[in-house]
Amino acid sequence: MESTQEPLDPKRQEALRSLLDDSSQMVRTSLLNYFSKHKSQAVIFLKTVLSSKDPKIAQNVAWYLRELKFSDPEGDFRTFIQSLNYELETGAMLLSRTVSPKLDAGECCQALDAMAARCRELIAEPSSVRDQCRIINRVLFHDWGFRGNVEHYNDPRNSLIDHVIRRRKGLPLTLSLIYLLVAERLELTLEPVALPGHFIVGCYTEKEPFFVDPFEQGLFRDSEEVFDLLRSRKIVPQLSDLAPTSIREVLSRNCRNLHNHYIQAGEENKAKLFASFIEEFEAAYARNS
Numbered sequence: 001m002e003s004t005q006e007p008l009d010p011k012r013q014e015a016l017r018s019l020l021d022d023s024s025q026m027v028r029t030s031l032l033n034y035f036s037k038h039k040s041q042a043v044i045f046l047k048t049v050l051s052s053k054d055p056k057i058a059q060n061v062a063w064y065l066r067e068l069k070f071s072d073p074e075g076d077f078r079t080f081i082q083s084l085n086y087e088l089e090t091g092a093m094l095l096s097r098t099v100s101p102k103l104d105a106g107e108c109c110q111a112l113d114a115m116a117a118r119c120r121e122l123i124a125e126p127s128s129v130r131d132q133c134r135i136i137n138r139v140l141f142h143d144w145g146f147r148g149n150v151e152h153y154n155d156p157r158n159s160l161i162d163h164v165i166r167r168r169k170g171l172p173l174t175l176s177l178i179y180l181l182v183a184e185r186l187e188l189t190l191e192p193v194a195l196p197g198h199f200i201v202g203c204y205t206e207k208e209p210f211f212v213d214p215f216e217q218g219l220f221r222d223s224e225e226v227f228d229l230l231r232s233r234k235i236v237p238q239l240s241d242l243a244p245t246s247i248r249e250v251l252s253r254n255c256r257n258l259h260n261h262y263i264q265a266g267e268e269n270k271a272k273l274f275a276s277f278i279e280e281f282e283a284a285y286a287r288n289s
Contacts, residue, residue: 058090059105073097086247096160116185137218148215156261172199175214191244252281
């Protein structure tokens with residue numbers, strides 16, 4: 001009888017890993033039956049691949065862990081942070097699951113897929129990146145009705161991707177995040193840009209970089225116009241403000257937003273949770289820098 005304590009052997013792990021991106025019902029049922037018979041080993045194995053760069057694998061792993069009753073949203077997100085294997089979509093889903101354990105990542109991904117599919121229908125090739133961004137603007141802000149939540153800016157739900165997709169409103173960071181995930185599905189190379197006090201999307205593949213502000217319905221800005229925006233907010237602009245931001249910093253800033261909003265909402269336990277995530281990001285970075 002196979003031990004429930006020893007880890008799965010490498011060949012078995014490789015075989016199982018090759019099936020984790022398969023969402024067919026037959027494969028899911030077979031794998032779930034196997035994992036149920038070897039639960040202790042399965043949980044160890046699944047948690048080692050939870051931070052996969054492939055968002056589909058990460059989402060399927062999270063599903064198996066939930067079905068096995070071994071899902072630990074807070075622990076899963078900490079594992080992701082410690083892995084340093086950062087992928088934006090997976091990180092955003094895992095972060096939101098710490099607040100909404102029953103989050104259906106598949107449903108969120110299907111919505112993002114649908115947005116991208118509508119963009120593809122409207123894009124006429126050949127199209128410049130700017131032209132394709134105009135199409136994304138039309139789909140996100142006209143067809144789907146996404147907008148900045150100026151009325152209730154400090155509502156924590158504005159910083160959680162599942163709520164933003166469902167409610168069609170969010171903060172500059174989360175609206176930029178959705179913009180980036182749709183663009184990624186269209187194979188567009190866009191980057192997150194964390195300005196002081198604001199968040200936008202940048203394109204650096206054209207002759208001159210340009211920027212998109214999803215909080216302002218996809219408003220286009222050039223570098224000087226971004227600097228004007230900062231000056232209007234009494235911020236002295238620096239050239240470094242226009243640089244792309246790492247995924248680590250995007251997710252860490254997302255946690256900082258939630259920490260601040262939960263403090264304002266008087267939800268101290270949730271505020272402390274996100275403060276601990278910020279510390280985890282900083283510690284993981286310090287250990288590996």
